[in-house]
Amino acid sequence: MAEYNVASLSKLIEQFERLPGIGHKSAARLAYHMLSMPEGEAEKFSNSIIEARRNIRRCSVCCNMTDKEICSICSDETRDKSLIFVVEDFRDVMAFEKAETFNASYHVLNGVISPINSVTPDMLTIKQLLSRLDGGTVKEVVMATNATVEGEATAMYISKLIKPLGIKVSRLAYGIPVGGNLIYADEITLARAVRGRSEI
Amino acid sequence: MAEYNVASLSKLIEQFERLPGIGHKSAARLAYHMLSMPEGEAEKFSNSIIEARRNIRRCSVCCNMTDKEICSICSDETRDKSLIFVVEDFRDVMAFEKAETFNASYHVLNGVISPINSVTPDMLTIKQLLSRLDGGTVKEVVMATNATVEGEATAMYISKLIKPLGIKVSRLAYGIPVGGNLIYADEITLARAVRGRSEI
Numbered sequence: 027m028a029e030y031n032v033a034s035l036s037k038l039i040e041q042f043e044r045l046p047g048i049g050h051k052s053a054a055r056l057a058y059h060m061l062s063m064p065e066g067e068a069e070k071f072s073n074s075i076i077e078a079r080r081n082i083r084r085c086s087v088c089c090n091m092t093d094k095e096i097c098s099i100c101s102d103e104t105r106d107k108s109l110i111f112v113v114e115d116f117r118d119v120m121a122f123e124k125a126e127t128f129n130a131s132y133h134v135l136n137g138v139i140s141p142i143n144s145v146t147p148d149m150l151t152i153k154q155l156l157s158r159l160d161g162g163t164v165k166e167v168v169m170a171t172n173a174t175v176e177g178e179a180t181a182m183y184i185s186k187l188i189k190p191l192g193i194k195v196s197r198l199a200y201g202i203p204v205g206g207n208l209i210y211a212d213e214i215t216l217a218r219a220v221r222g223r224s225e226i
Numbered sequence: 227m228a229e230y231n232v233a234s235l236s237k238l239i240e241q242f243e244r245l246p247g248i249g250h251k252s253a254a255r256l257a258y259h260m261l262s263m264p265e266g267e268a269e270k271f272s273n274s275i276i277e278a279r280r281n282i283r284r285c286s287v288c289c290n291m292t293d294k295e296i297c298s299i300c301s302d303e304t305r306d307k308s309l310i311f312v313v314e315d316f317r318d319v320m321a322f323e324k325a326e327t328f329n330a331s332y333h334v335l336n337g338v339i340s341p342i343n344s345v346t347p348d349m350l351t352i353k354q355l356l357s358r359l360d361g362g363t364v365k366e367v368v369m370a371t372n373a374t375v376e377g378e379a380t381a382m383y384i385s386k387l388i389k390p391l392g393i394k395v396s397r398l399a400y401g402i403p404v405g406g407n408l409i410y411a412d413e414i415t416l417a418r419a420v421r422g423r424s425e426i
Contacts, residue, residue: 031298032292032293032298034282037277038275045256045260046256052247057278061291065279068276071244073272074234074240074241075260077234077237078257081234082234117255120254
């Protein structure tokens with residue numbers, strides 16, 4: 027049996043397969059889609075990757091992704107520079123920006139401390155965060171890392187570095203998601219929701 | 227509030243969002259991944275799209291994707307040219323090639339008839355299929371379209387065109403998937419499995 031094998035097709039599928047959360051079947055579907063697109067569209071897709079890689083860098087203040095030296099949030103005069111949300115990556119910034127606005131500033135860690143993935147604290151933007159806390163402008167740092175073991179550990183690690191500076195450090199509340207059904211909540215979340223209960 | 231908006235990042239996310247089965251959150255995750263990749267990798271990804279678009283065309287016999295004039299299956303002398311599996315797209319060919327080999331030839335329709343998506347019979351490669359049946363080489367055509375309403379209708383449509391030519395037309399068997407659990411099978415599949423039962 028001569029195997030069905032088209033080099034540039036296999037290569038395209040392979041490239042898609044390397045993306046997170048894309049298995050072999052999805053990769054084949056995406057490759058097929060890419061080949062069925064109108065002529066200019068696939069090129070546009072391809073170019074948007076190259077362009078993004080070329081234009082996007084880290085904001086020199088908050089380390090978020092930006093196409094300028096200082097991102098639009100950091101250069102916004104009306105933002106509260108005394109309140110910093112420390113997040114893992116740019117998607118978290120997007121999430122907060124979509125939620126009720128706190129008009130806060132951000133600091134993007136660019137990951138979490140994770141011994142299993144060999145991510146050490148010096149690979150994150152912790153040094154940049156600490157240098158932002160120097161001037162006396164910042165009054166509170168909200169650790170807004172994910173509620174995972176690694177997010178938690180990273181929040182703890184950083185808060186231990188900040189507390190001696192006399193700056194308030196807080197953590198997002200744990201609890202039942204709004205609209206969430208109690209029977210689907212895990213025990214730990216439920217217990218946290220009870221412990222964090224407030225009078226009504 | 228100045229919105230957080232980086233043009234080339236939004237554009238990249240938007241491009242990923244246009245892919246089938248990729249929602250906004252996945253698109254953001256993929257874009258993030260693309261920006262975090264080592265330098266050459268993103269470029270490789272981008273190039274593989276352009277390259278595939280440039281190299282891949284339709285086999286002039288079976289209409290499958292290939293980088294040659296005639297694909298490796300059609301140009302394989304040892305293949306049984308009297309047996310054609312009619313499939314929807316190249317992924318189906320890959321699936322059959324991975325399964326028990328029937329050493330058959332294929333014909334790729336490049337879709338299914340679908341009024342809802344404005345796909346009419348003349349947009350598929352039915353004409354090419356019929357012209358392959360001219361020479362008298364082909365003894366049997368297996369309609370191997372998906373077991374969906376559209377795949378079914380397409381199989382019916384094509385078989386009506388082929389039968390008058392005196393060529394045998396068959397359809398894949400319906401039934402319980404191997405390894406499948408009866409309690410998870412829907413009623414229609416179950417009924418088909420019963421009707422298609424064979425003596426043991």
